[in-house]
Amino acid sequence: xxxxxxxxxxxxxxxxxxxxxxxxxxxxxxxxxxxxxxxxxxxxxxxxxxxxxxxxxxxxxxxxxxxxxxxxxxxxxxxxxxxxxxxxxxxxxxxxxxxxxxxxxxxxxxxxxxxxxxxxxxxxxxxxxxxxxxxxxxxxxxxxxxxxxxxxxxxxxxxxxxxxxxxxxxxx
Numbered sequence: 001x002x003x004x005x006x007x008x009x010x011x012x013x014x015x016x017x018x019x020x021x022x023x024x025x026x027x028x029x030x031x032x033x034x035x036x037x038x039x040x041x042x043x044x045x046x047x048x049x050x051x052x053x054x055x056x057x058x059x060x061x062x063x064x065x066x067x068x069x070x071x072x073x074x075x076x077x078x079x080x081x082x083x084x085x086x087x088x089x090x091x092x093x094x095x096x097x098x099x100x101x102x103x104x105x106x107x108x109x110x111x112x113x114x115x116x117x118x119x120x121x122x123x124x125x126x127x128x129x130x131x132x133x134x135x136x137x138x139x140x141x142x143x144x145x146x147x148x149x150x151x152x153x154x155x156x157x158x159x160x161x162x163x164x165x166x167x168x169x170x171x172x
Contacts, residue, residue: 003163004097010160011076011101014058017153019072025125025146029118031139032058033128034066052128054150060098067113067128068102078102079113 018030034051051062058068058076065081107113114137118124126134127150131141157165 006160006163007098008101010158013158018070021149022072027125028122029071029124031117031126032068033130035064035129037064054127057154065110069117075103078104080104080106081113082106082108084108
């Protein structure tokens with residue numbers, strides 16, 4: 001089975017597990033953030049960036065400010081931040097093996113990424129390092145029981161994840 005098929009199966013499993021979590025916590029959706037960049041003290045250079053591990057569980061896309069919007073029964077939405085500015089290194093979002101499982105929205109500004117995630121009256125949780133921005137967007141932050149359930153689901157490796165471990169070992 002090819003990597004594309006393994007990844008599609010991986011996302012199918014993640015969606016099923018996440019739908020169960022949402023049902024248990026009486027939520028209509030979950031937003032997972034990649035995180036934001038930080039700069040060196042009194043400098044204009046960014047610290048090395050590393051995405052939130054729960055974000056990376058869903059996609060191999062690296063980079064700050066991306067969001068995944070998950071709603072039961074729907075294709076997950078990947079909101080990608082691609083600034084139109086020569087100061088930023090933005091890798092092209094080429095048709096990789098994983099892109100077909102997402103509805104991809106590309107934004108060149110930060111504000112639209114956080115707009116219209118859900119209807120304001122809906123119970124939607126957020127997991128990621130941008131908790132202040134998530135609160136401003138009306139998302140539930142630090143919801144009791146969410147992180148434990150997300151972590152539990154990361155314990156069991158899908159066939160896709162197992163294949164990634166094999167490939168990484170081979171490269172090493």
